[in-house]
Amino acid sequence: xxxxxxxxxxxxxxxxxxxxxxxxxxxxxxxxxxxxxxxxxxxxxxxxxxxxxxxxxxxxxxxxxxxxxxxxxxxxxxxxxxxxxxxxxxxxxxxxxxxxxxxxxxxxxxxxxxxxxxxxxxxxxxxxxxxxxxxxxxxxxxxxxxxxxxxxxxxxxxxxxxxxxxxxxxxxxxxxxxxxxxxxxxxxxxxxxxxxxxxxxxxxxxxxxxxxxxxxxxxxxxxxxxxxxxxxxxxxxxxxxxxxxxxxxxxxxxxxxxxxxxxxxxxxxxxxxxxxxxxxxxxxxxxxxxxxxxxxxxxxxxxxxxxxxxxxxxxxxxxxxxxxxxxx
Amino acid sequence: xxxxxxxxxxxxxxxxxxxxxxxxxxxxxxxxxxxxxxxxxxxxxxxxxxxxxxxxxxxxxxxxxxxxxxxxxxxxxxxxxxxxxxxxxxxxxxxxxxxxxxxxxxxxxxxxxxxxxxxxxxxxxxxxxxxxxxxxxxxxxxxxxxxxxxxxxxxxxxxxxxxxxxxxxxxxxxxxxxxxxxxxxxxxxxxxxxxxxxxxxxxxxxxxxxxxxxxxxxxxxxxxxxxxxxxxxxxxxxxxxxxxxxxxxxxxxxxxxxxxxxxxxxxxxxxxxxxxxxxxxxxxxxxxxxxxxxxxxxxxxxxxxxxxxxxxxxxxxxxxxxxxx
Numbered sequence: 331x332x333x334x335x336x337x338x339x340x341x342x343x344x345x346x347x348x349x350x351x352x353x354x355x356x357x358x359x360x361x362x363x364x365x366x367x368x369x370x371x372x373x374x375x376x377x378x379x380x381x382x383x384x385x386x387x388x389x390x391x392x393x394x395x396x397x398x399x400x401x402x403x404x405x406x407x408x409x410x411x412x413x414x415x416x417x418x419x420x421x422x423x424x425x426x427x428x429x430x431x432x433x434x435x436x437x438x439x440x441x442x443x444x445x446x447x448x449x450x451x452x453x454x455x456x457x458x459x460x461x462x463x464x465x466x467x468x469x470x471x472x473x474x475x476x477x478x479x480x481x482x483x484x485x486x487x488x489x490x491x492x493x494x495x496x497x498x499x500x501x502x503x504x505x506x507x508x509x510x511x512x513x514x515x516x517x518x519x520x521x522x523x524x525x526x527x528x529x530x531x532x533x534x535x536x537x538x539x540x541x542x543x544x545x546x547x548x549x550x551x552x553x554x555x556x557x558x559x560x561x562x563x564x565x566x567x568x569x570x571x572x573x574x575x576x577x578x579x580x581x582x583x584x585x586x587x588x589x590x591x592x593x594x595x596x597x598x599x600x601x602x603x604x605x606x607x608x609x610x611x612x613x614x615x616x617x618x619x620x621x622x623x624x625x626x627x628x629x630x631x632x633x634x635x636x637x638x639x640x641x642x643x644x645x646x647x648x649x650x651x652x653x654x655x656x657x658x
Numbered sequence: 659x660x661x662x663x664x665x666x667x668x669x670x671x672x673x674x675x676x677x678x679x680x681x682x683x684x685x686x687x688x689x690x691x692x693x694x695x696x697x698x699x700x701x702x703x704x705x706x707x708x709x710x711x712x713x714x715x716x717x718x719x720x721x722x723x724x725x726x727x728x729x730x731x732x733x734x735x736x737x738x739x740x741x742x743x744x745x746x747x748x749x750x751x752x753x754x755x756x757x758x759x760x761x762x763x764x765x766x767x768x769x770x771x772x773x774x775x776x777x778x779x780x781x782x783x784x785x786x787x788x789x790x791x792x793x794x795x796x797x798x799x800x801x802x803x804x805x806x807x808x809x810x811x812x813x814x815x816x817x818x819x820x821x822x823x824x825x826x827x828x829x830x831x832x833x834x835x836x837x838x839x840x841x842x843x844x845x846x847x848x849x850x851x852x853x854x855x856x857x858x859x860x861x862x863x864x865x866x867x868x869x870x871x872x873x874x875x876x877x878x879x880x881x882x883x884x885x886x887x888x889x890x891x892x893x894x895x896x897x898x899x900x901x902x903x904x905x906x907x908x909x910x911x912x913x914x915x916x917x918x919x920x921x922x923x924x925x926x927x928x929x930x931x932x933x934x935x936x937x938x939x940x941x942x943x944x945x946x947x948x949x950x951x952x953x954x955x956x957x958x959x960x961x962x963x964x965x966x967x968x969x970x971x972x973x974x975x976x977x978x979x980x981x982x983x
Binding site: 353355363381384386389391392394395396397398399400402403404405407422423426427432434435436437438439440443471472474494495496499539600 | 692724755756757758759760761765768769774775777779782784785786787788789790791792794797798807815816819820821822826827924979981982983
């Protein structure tokens with residue numbers, strides 16, 4: 331184990347996989363010479379050369395489509411979209427092509443590719459650069475969606491993504507890049523898809539999060555522990571496949587659940603997970619499932635009001651109190 | 659003085675061109691009949707009139723070269739080598755279809771033939787073709803990727819993005835525009851500020867030429883020359899094939915936006931009649947031989963329909979298969 335940042339863990343995963351497999355290539359806007367807008371691809375060009383690490387034009391739809399074609403040809407592209415917001419320019423290639431070619435061609439091809447996308451809000455980047463679009467990707471069948479919360483998972487999930495034969499949307503939270511944690515050095519360290527992590531065990535409330543929301547949930551649980559309230563914190567790790575088994579087992583134990591989602595509440599993934607909790611353990615619930623969500627507004631710039639729009643630690647703590655005080 | 663056919667190609671090759679074009683025409687006309695009977699449903703876009711493009715281009719490529727097409731893709735797949743009966747079964751939605759009945763008319767696919775798919779979002783195949791060319795270049799496979807598309811798709815962003823990208827990265831893509839003059843009912847000059855479509859590539863420093871898409875020999879020669887140029891230089895090239903669809907955009911289009919005199923002019927340039935006339939004039943084939951070829955094609959198409967009719971529907975469980983690896 332060694333301590334490193336979420337950013338360096340992703341960087342290490344890319345390097346290890348590119349060393350292991352010569353067919354792994356990476357490209358995107360400013361990923362090579364500039365070493366990435368968030369410096370995630372630092373050192374890749376000098377180690378692997380310009381054939382495998384390439385800058386490309388600002389053409390998001392084609393960035394994704396080129397990966398689809400290259401993957402069908404037999405290489406394993408890891409494309410970077412500079413931020414998740416620009417994925418909206420590429421939704422045709424993501425939804426109509428990447429997610430569908432295997433199915434509509436009767437299983438005769440596969441698309442082993444990864445699209446890395448930094449995203450999330452909280453940096454005062456305004457309405458067009460602060461979005462959390464994870465529910466968009468979850469909605470469409472045909473692709474896997476990973477969203478690591480910790481440096482170790484960032485490394486292990488990215489390595490699994492690169493080795494997987496399915497297209498993977500790999501979401502990275504911009505506010506987690508500098509977060510630190512212990513990361514296994516083993517180049518065969520992989521984190522499997524569809525296995526949620528129980529970050530902290532508890533008895534009274536289940537907190538379900540992903541990405542930065544899992545980190546906030548863990549912080550809330552630690553704070554609540556001091557007040558004598560015991561929370562179980564679940565980090566989903568991958569949104570597709572979704573590990574409801576772990577979530578339901580926890581809710582059957584605690585009887586109360588809260589889903590924390592950074593995306594907008596309307597048609598957000600928290601509603602989907604809540605409904606699955608109702609379907610799976612209605613009879614053991616002691617209170618209605620709570621959702622702490624992004625506000626249904628375009629993100630404002632001013633920091634005073636931006637933070638109203640994104641789930642905050644205090645809101646989660648208060649939400650747990652409310653959940654425990656539900657008359658039932 | 660124009661060259662004689664014999665100076666250009668062997669008799670076998672010439673007769674194969676003729677047979678492939680007739681097979682495609684018979685196949686498409688049979689599709690129209692099966693559609694009217696309700697055996698083929700959904701969207702159905704027929705290729706009748708454009709056969710010289712698919713046949714000439716495919717012959718000018720090597721079998722290892724990738725081919726991609728849009729949604730008017732039956733002929734492209736069949737000429738590449740897909741069995742007509744499997745294509746027909748796909749159109750019928752049967753389990754024996756080329757894509758197990760999951761794709762339909764617009765999504766044919768045969769990777770063992772390097773036919774890399776029919777795509778039905780206009781212009782969706784441009785980035786994928788660019789990626790296939792990059793992938794094959796990285797793997798040092800010496801393939802050309804031939805990307806077929808209609809005139810209408812040249813107004814999509816993907817066209818511009820992919821032309822720019824393929825020249826910037828110097829990828830072996832042969833872009834083949836099948837200019838049949840109409841994007842559904844909108845004529846080229848009402849959709850493209852520059853109606854001479856092949857001239858639109860100069861902004862990307864990609865050489866281009868216009869070719870008579872009703873002449874299978876011209877298409878063959880141009881493609882062969884262009885494909886070898888692309889292979890040798892590892893750079894994209896663009897062909898505008900000027901052609902015409904004899905039917906409407908799809909089966910639901912009566913094509914009222916075109917005059918019958920316009921259609922008549924183009925039908926007089928029918929690529930099949932065009933070639934048969936030359937084959938007869940130059941004594942390469944007798945009328946009897948050509949009739950035999952036509953009979954053989956018709957029989958093959960009839961057999962395809964029979965196969966499709968008798969084939970089983972997909973099992974219900976198939977709906978959950980092929981989503982993930």
